C-alpha cells in the first residue's frame with residue numbers, strides 16, 4: 001500500500017471554508033463572475049463518509065512525463081520553447097500537516113501567452129511542442145514538483161485593456177472532496193499581478209501574496225532551469241480518527 005499513501009481514511013470532518021479569505025463570488029470588476037455567482041443564500045450540508053474519505057490516488061496513476069510540460073507533448077528529441085523552470089512545493093492542510101497522495105493538476109498558456117484550445121483567439125503563436133497541462137501526486141511529505149516553461153501574459157476581453165499576469169492554474173484533490181481546491185499561481189516580481197481584475201477580487205493582500213511563487217535560488221538547476229516554490233494550503237480536519245474508535249460510531 002505504500003504506493004497509495006492516503007489509502008487509510010481519516011473520518012474527521014473538515015473545517016468550513018473561510019469566506020473572508022477567499023474572493024467573493026460576485027465581483028463585477030471580473031465580468032463573468034456576475035452571471036456565475038449564486039443569486040440566493042447558500043445552504044450548508046453536512047459531509048457524508050464518501051465525501052470525507054475520498055477520492056484516493058496513487059503514484060501509479062501518473063505517467064513518466066506527466067510532470068514534465070517541456071517534453072510531455074513534444075516530438076521525440078524536441079522540447080517546448082520558453083524559459084525553463086521547475087515549480088515545486090508542498091501541499092499542507094490548515095494545521096500545517098503534509099497531505100500525501102494528493103493529485104495536483106496544472107495547466108497554463110505557452111511562453112507567448114497562448115493556450116492550445118480551439119476557443120483560444122489570441123494571436124500569439126502555438127508552440128507545436130507544448131501542450132500546456134500535466135499532473136503529479138504528492139509524496140509522503142506532501143511535496144510535488146514539475147518542469148515547465150514560464151507562461152506568457154495574455155490579454156482577455158474583460159475591460160478595455162485587461163491582461164492576465166503570467167500564471168499557472170492548479171487543481172488539487174486532497175483526502176476528501178472538501179479538500180478540492182482550484183487556484184492560480186503567479187510569479188515573484190511580476191508587476192502585472194497588481195493590474196489584474198481577477199487578482200483584484202481577493203480582498204486581503206496577504207491572500208494574494210500566498211498565490212505568488214518565490215524565486216527559489218537554492219533549487220535552481222545550473223545551466224538548465226530556475227526554480228519557483230509554491231506551497232498550497234488545503235482545508236484541515238476538525239478531528240482525527242482514533243485507532244480504537246470503530247468507523248461509523
Ligand SMILES: [Fe+2]
Pocket residue numbers: 108109164167169
Ligand atoms: Fe489562464
